[in-house]
Amino acid sequence: xxxxxxxxxxxxxxETTGVNIATDRIIEISVVKVFPDxxxxxxxxxxxxxxxxxxESTKIHGITDxxxxxxxxxxxxxxxxxxxxxxxxxxxxxxxKFDIPMLAKEFSRAGLHFDMTxxxxxxxxxxxxxxxxxxxxxxxxxxxxxxxxxxxxxxADTLATVAVFEAQMExxxxxxxxxxxxxxxxxxxxxxxxxxxCSQFSADNIDPEGRFKWRNGEAVICFGRNTGLPIRKVAVxxxxxxxxxxxxxxxxxxxxxxxxxxRGVFPSRDGVPASPAASSAPxxxxxxxxxxxxxxxxxxxxxxxxxxxxxxxxxxxxxALDALNGLTFPDDGKDASKGAEK
Numbered sequence: 005x006x007x008x009x010x011x012x013x014x015x016x017x018x019e020t021t022g023v024n025i026a027t028d029r030i031i032e033i034s035v036v037k038v039f040p041d042x043x044x045x046x047x048x049x050x051x052x053x054x055x056x057x058x059x060e061s062t063k064i065h066g067i068t069d070x071x072x073x074x075x076x077x078x079x080x081x082x083x084x085x086x087x088x089x090x091x092x093x094x095x096x097x098x099x100x101k102f103d104i105p106m107l108a109k110e111f112s113r114a115g116l117h118f119d120m121t122x123x124x125x126x127x128x129x130x131x132x133x134x135x136x137x138x139x140x141x142x143x144x145x146x147x148x149x150x151x152x153x154x155x156x157x158x159x160a161d162t163l164a165t166v167a168v169f170e171a172q173m174e175x176x177x178x179x180x181x182x183x184x185x186x187x188x189x190x191x192x193x194x195x196x197x198x199x200x201x202c203s204q205f206s207a208d209n210i211d212p213e214g215r216f217k218w219r220n221g222e223a224v225i226c227f228g229r230n231t232g233l234p235i236r237k238v239a240v241x242x243x244x245x246x247x248x249x250x251x252x253x254x255x256x257x258x259x260x261x262x263x264x265x266x267r268g269v270f271p272s273r274d275g276v277p278a279s280p281a282a283s284s285a286p287x288x289x290x291x292x293x294x295x296x297x298x299x300x301x302x303x304x305x306x307x308x309x310x311x312x313x314x315x316x317x318x319x320x321x322x323x324a325l326d327a328l329n330g331l332t333f334p335d336d337g338k339d340a341s342k343g344a345e346k
Contacts, residue, residue: 013094033048
């Protein structure tokens with residue numbers, strides 16, 4: 005069923021240095037522009053984030069500092085990219101929550117306004133979540149092949165859970181490991197193995213709620229606008245965040261971590277809290293285009309649009325994204341409408 009009729013729709017995906025929209029940066033952009041006649045135009049381009057790419061992120065997407073050292077910065081391609089997206093609807097997977105806000109933030113850093121007014125957005129992730137819910141009724145239907153009766157009564161829910169668990173053990177114990185997700189090598193064969201398998205998702209949690217987690221040996225915050233930032237860094241630069249935690253509705257464990265952070269004492273992997281003297285954050289490794297010790301360019305996600313921003317004037321330049329093929333992206337100061345080819 006073709007529903008792309010009036011104008012192109014650009015499906016896109018971003019690889020980034022991390023998941024904090026305020027401080028992380030784009031390192032790869034891939035787009036598929038789908039035209040009303042069904043034609044598809046595919047472009048992919050590495051981007052120099054002007055900061056170190058954390059090893060944890062590299063493990064996910066495989067992109068290193070070395071890979072992007074000679075790539076253009078986002079600012080260098082920003083005007084042409086904005087032109088390429090003009091008069092287009094947008095699509096992707098989880099783009100509403102992550103990719104679109106991240107892209108808008110990068111445009112803002114470049115002094116440009118990414119206007120979403122009038123754009124329609126198709127998010128395959130949202131469609132998936134709404135049409136294939138991950139609740140007990142859906143699990144019962146998937147694993148047991150039956151419709152659950154009396155959902156949300158305690159007894160029915162418990163009996164359904166037992167049936168789902170038994171069906172899971174039966175299905176995956178006989179399944180070919182080649183059909184498992186990439187990160188799963190084998191399915192556990194005993195209760196100890198099942199316990200370890202179910203606990204893997206929380207192995208890096210510092211507190212039971214997962215508000216704070218271990219990332220590359222560093223205790224980081226995993227909620228709110230400080231997501232991904234080290235506890236020790238926020239304790240110095242924004243201690244009011246921890247004071248707010250102490251007054252809000254959080255568990256005792258979370259509040260204890262906040263209280264200790266305000267005293268300059270931080271979690272440690274060996275169970276011995278790091279003292280103030282031992283908690284000085286190491287200098288951030290120099291990345292491509294970044295001077296050692298230079299602060300990142302991140303700012304509040306609610307920052308106002310800078311004055312004097314560039315706005316394209318109605319040109320729908322279908323070839324302005326040539327740089328995504330490593331071809332002819334003009335530098336930031338050049339006229340994006342010249343020399344572009346489809």
